[in-house]
Amino acid sequence: MTFLKMQNYEILIEEGGLSHFAKHIKEVYEFDELFVVTDQNVFDLYKTKLIEALVGYRLSFVVLPPGEKTKSLEVYQQAIKTLIEKGIKRNHLILAFGGGVIGDLTGFIASTLYRGISYVQIPTTLLAQVDSSIGGKVGIDLKEGKNLIGSFYDPKFVLIDPSFLKTLSKREYANGLAEMIKAGLIGDKKLYTYLLEHDTVTEVEISEAIQVKRNVVLLDPYDKKERMYLNFGHTFGHAIEKKHQYETYLHGEAISYGMLIALQIGIQIGDTKEELYQEVKTLLKSRGLIQEPLLQMDDYRDEIVHDKKNLADGLRFIIVTKPGDVKIVKLKESDIL
Ligand SMILES: NC(=O)c1ccc[n+]([C@@H]2O[C@H](COP(=O)([O-])OP(=O)(O)OC[C@H]3O[C@@H](n4cnc5c(N)ncnc54)[C@H](O)[C@@H]3O)[C@@H](O)[C@H]2O)c1
Numbered sequence: 450m451t452f453l454k455m456q457n458y459e460i461l462i463e464e465g466g467l468s469h470f471a472k473h474i475k476e477v478y479e480f481d482e483l484f485v486v487t488d489q490n491v492f493d494l495y496k497t498k499l500i501e502a503l504v505g506y507r508l509s510f511v512v513l514p515p516g517e518k519t520k521s522l523e524v525y526q527q528a529i530k531t532l533i534e535k536g537i538k539r540n541h542l543i544l545a546f547g548g549g550v551i552g553d554l555t556g557f558i559a560s561t562l563y564r565g566i567s568y569v570q571i572p573t574t575l576l577a578q579v580d581s582s583i584g585g586k587v588g589i590d591l592k593e594g595k596n597l598i599g600s601f602y603d604p605k606f607v608l609i610d611p612s613f614l615k616t617l618s619k620r621e622y623a624n625g626l627a628e629m630i631k632a633g634l635i636g637d638k639k640l641y642t643y644l645l646e647h648d649t650v651t652e653v654e655i656s657e658a659i660q661v662k663r664n665v666v667l668l669d670p671y672d673k674k675e676r677m678y679l680n681f682g683h684t685f686g687h688a689i690e691k692k693h694q695y696e697t698y699l700h701g702e703a704i705s706y707g708m709l710i711a712l713q714i715g716i717q718i719g720d721t722k723e724e725l726y727q728e729v730k731t732l733l734k735s736r737g738l739i740q741e742p743l744l745q746m747d748d749y750r751d752e753i754v755h756d757k758k759n760l761a762d763g764l765r766f767i768i769v770t771k772p773g774d775v776k777i778v779k780l781k782e783s784d785i786l
């Protein structure tokens with residue numbers, strides 16, 4: 450088992466860790482009533498296991514439809530209504546049990562309902578385990594764009610049990626691998642090298658990927674500076690997702706194309722070697738994350754210009770100089786578009 454300390458909470462990473470869940474809850478919560486927010490897929494697959502792990506607790510479930518559309522104002526409002534009807538009080542504990550959609554939405558509910566209720570993250574997708582459950586960013590989407598309403602709100606703890614990953618589809622698994630490849634490229638050469646050679650991961654690599662994110666989040670909890678490193682590949686990734694209405698490409702697929710475009714820009718400005726680009730391209734292709742012909746940045750100009758992360762003082766861009774090493778460069782729109 451690995452324990453990673455964040456500023457206000459711990460991340461517990463253990464294969465089979467769900468079986469010790471009740472013990473961890475007892476350390477942070479004195480009552481016997483728990484409110485579980487989840488989606489229908491996770492509920493169908495893991496309801497029994499969760500109930501078994503939490504013997505002695507009374508569980509109230511809020512089961513939502515799977516998919517990004519659940520991160521909406523309408524579902525937010527509906528889920529809050531259900532929680533209130535089921536009797537939730539300010540000192541109760543909510544469990545966010547699912548992928549990143551459930552984690553982001555439930556964290557946002559927890560941060561706003563009664564001006565803040567405690568919650569715990571139990572991420573069940575690889576993407577949620579290595580990325581969305583870490584760092585305290587919670588929120589929902591608007592018709593105008595993704596993650597436009599949200600807050601920073603830390604959970605009581607995060608429980609990561611890689612055994613949930615056994616039921617993930619190959620495509621959803623690869624979606625998480627893409628964020629791990631990014632983590633390796635920006636901050637952990639050993640992890641990157643492992644991912645070149647293996648298409649499955651264990652709690653060891655999950656911990657390594659989390660530590661890359663953890664290190665920048667601890668330096669910059671509110672996303673003002675260093676946390677920007679995590680955006681490697683995301684300027685184009687977000688543009689690709691947006692242009693295709695968040696339907697054609699999963700996030701990991703979009704950022705895979707985005708990482709390649711970012712590496713190309715690195716080559717253009719003399720900071721990145723062509724061999725690294727070729728190596729990453731072969732890796733992403735072999736994991737089913739990209740297909741040739743590759744998506745080209747020319748087709749995503751409008752979306753890039755409107756990305757909320759493009760700050761008023763120009764486009765700050767993350768360049769990987771070699772695996773594990775990054776730098777921020779300031780580009781003008783005309784440099785890349
Ligand atoms: N807060 C952050 O810092 C942050 C970071 C990255 C991404 N995100 C957000 O995360 C969301 C994407 O998360 P996601 O990729 O986990 O998507 P998701 O939550 O939609 O899950 C993907 C699919 O996998 C299913 N699923 C979940 N666990 C499963 C399991 N163990 N076995 C089988 N199926 C399972 C879900 O029902 C869903 O159909 C996006 O909304 C994105 O904006 C947030």
